[in-house]
Amino acid sequence: MRKWGIKLAYCLFFIGGAFLGLFAFDKVLMPIVVGRGRTTEIPDILGMTSENADILMKYKSFNLRIIREEFSPDVPEGLIVKQIPKGGTLAKKGRTVRVIISKGGQVSVVPNISGLLLRQATIKIEQVGLTIGKIVEILCDTIDRGFIISTSPAQGETISQDETVNIVVSKGSSQQLIRVPNLVGMQLSNAFKALHRRGLKGIVVYRKVPTISPNEVFKQTPVPGTKVTIGACVRLIVNKEE
DSSP: OHHHHHHHHHHHHHHHHHHHHHHHIIIIIHHHHHHHHHEEEOOOOTTSBHHHHHHHHHHTTOEEEEEEEEOOSSSOTTBEEEEESOTTOEEETTOEEEEEEEOOSOEEEOOOOTTSBHHHHHHHHHHTTOEEEEEEEEOOSSSOTTBEEEEESOTTOEEETTSEEEEEEEOOOSSOEEEOOOOTTSBHHHHHHHHHHTTOEEEEEEEOOTTSOTTBEEEEESOTTOEEETTOEEEEEEEOOO
């Protein structure tokens, strides 16, 4: 009887173990295996066009939705700059992956700064979100020293805000310019001295002008304040002495 009792106990033990194993497999292992089979790794679609990303997502049994566009200095226009969830995330098939499309870098139009001083030009450039790059100085006979001659890119061009605007600034004339002094009303001898001090020459034309004193300068050409090169001649209309 005792042997039969031991055998019965062993049988019950093995039968109970079998049932317990089946229960654990059904309730624990199978859900894990099945659950894993239901999830798929979301592909990384950063830098792709929305069209190509949509094809890939459909192949992987995911959906794609564009939520907005935003500026990005690093990602060209029209490409995906961000995805939610990130690539590599495990997710159930049929899940929607949201993406943001790049609008490229922000752009600005190069303003007209020709004829401005450098400080004024800098303010105007920065007001449109751009920055000044290289500054080159060249000799220029038509634009005074310190004023802007031109820009590169040229005014009116549309450029990305991460680009710079190079500027050409006048160093002044290739020849030294002198302002013609006011000689009207001077005696001829004093007028010549004033011209000589500035490196200029005088040409005298005598006219009879009864209302002023003899040898007095009545008129001059070029007019006072005109810029001329050193050695230039100034024509003087002088009252002829009796």
